[in-house]
Amino acid sequence: MSSPVTVWRHHKNIRNYLRKKGKILVWTKVFNAPAGFEHEAPYFVAIVKFEDGTKMPLQLVECEEKDLKPNRKIITVVRKRGKVSLDEVIEYGIKAKPI
Amino acid sequence: MKIKVKGIGLTKFGELWNKNLLDLALEASLEAINDARITNNDIDAVYVGNMLIGKIAGQDHLGPVITSSLGLNCASFRIEGACASGGLAVHLAIQGILAGTYKNVLVVGAEKMTDAPSSQITWALMGASSSQERKAGLTFPALYALLAQAHIQKYKTTREELAQVSVKNHFHASLNNKAQYPFEISVEKVLNSSAISYPITLFDSSPISDGAGAVVLSSDTDSKGVYITGSAASSDTIDLAQRESLTELKATKLAAKSALAQAGMEISDIKVAEVHDCFTIAEILAMEDLGFCQKGMGGKFVTSRCTRLGGRCPVNTSGGLKACGHPVGATGVKQIIEITEQLRKTSGKRQVRNANCGLTQNVGGTGATVVVHVLQT
Secondary structure (H helix, E strand, O other): OOOHHHHHHHHOOHHHHOOOEEEEEEEEEEOOOOOOOHHHOOEEEEEEEEOOOOEEEEEEOOOOHHHOOOOOEEEEEEEEEOOOOOOOOOEEEEEEEEO | OOEEEEEEEEOOOEOOOOOOHHHHHHHHHHHHHHHOOOOHHHOOEEEEEOOOHHHHHOOOOHHHHHHHHOOOOOEEEEEOEOEOHHHHHHHHHHHHHHOOOOOEEEEEEEEEOOOOOHHHHHHHHHHHOOHHHHHOOOOHHHHHHHHHHHHHHHHOOOHHHHHHHHHHHHHHHOOOOOOOOOOOOOHHHHHOOOEEEOOEEHHHEOOOOEEEEEEEEEOOOOOOOOEEEEEEEEEOOOOHHHOOOOOOOHHHHHHHHHHHHHHOOOHHHOOEEEOOOOEHHHHHHHHHHHOOOOOOOHHHHHHOOOOOOOOOOOEOOOOHHHHOOOOHHHHHHHHHHHHHHHHHOOOHHHOOOOOOEEEEEEEEOOOOEEEEEEEEO
């Protein structure tokens, strides 16, 4: 669980990564998820390379395994991150979906 | 450089429910001090390699925990470098001796992991990764799965070749009574075990373990024995995505080059090695980055049996992290102990013939820290 101030600080950075385009370099399917991600398993994570040359590990959403290949194009999207209880702050983060 | 490995001590690795961290650390330490034929009071400093105890049991300030239990008032340090904590502790202890500050130092690597649920251990280990990797839902098996995928894509390495690492190391562990899993397994068993993070399966992965190892290092060079003649540590980006390449660990190359140069050796001089096979892909990368084989040929090299007992250069005769076990803070020290036993010719059924020069490679995270040591008789 992240503290409210950590979530607030993190959310301020989201705009810098909105609608960035890039491609998948490598991907994996995570079956054994860490705490906070159990409800999403199995899920896909990739290292993506953006058009500006920067690279980042991102969770992939709205995709199927057959769609995932090296050089597959992606675009970043904002999605809820992890699972919180009713009295915790919902955290959003950048993920990527194939296009 | 010539630092004597004066004494060694190692506990069994595994799920040791009747022992806590201090029990394990003291068992290994007293064995090492006894093996060195010195007394506790001859120790000038204690270096403790440990990663997790502060997170999972709330015990920080580990140095004095060990020294006070040994009845010592000497300098003590806790060294944390993720899974390379043990190797880093050995490296820093050597610097203390080379500086002339200490004559005899005790290095203890210890970890107690099985008291905590696996989800807590997974979370605690991810402290060795970047914040962005944690936010993406990555785990260490997943990070190494990405490295495996990159190797498969570029060099057509197969899952069967990855599995051969596990098969070999389980065979070696079957000859080691200190190993957590002293039994053999097949390629099919590895391939058909539970998926952890594609293409990494359960039997591609090292286990959660308890255990400790200790060595007494000394500036004493007036007698025969095993000596560390090269010691180097290197680092790389903590975030895997920021690396120049996903098919090599640059820090391994840099540390190996430096350690071998210090020892005046070539990789072809190495007769036995202990490398960091936290996942099967890690040993394949180690073979290539240390220079045992060409880049991209690691899978075929392992399959060729060159690194199996009886081969040209046996690797992970202890069983490695995969089958001997991986109590993370202890691993780097255990590697030094295994090579020391090989060079002393006291390894019993897993003795490598003509072993007179060995190497260890200990990795923290996904290669953000790497420590390499060269040992000779």
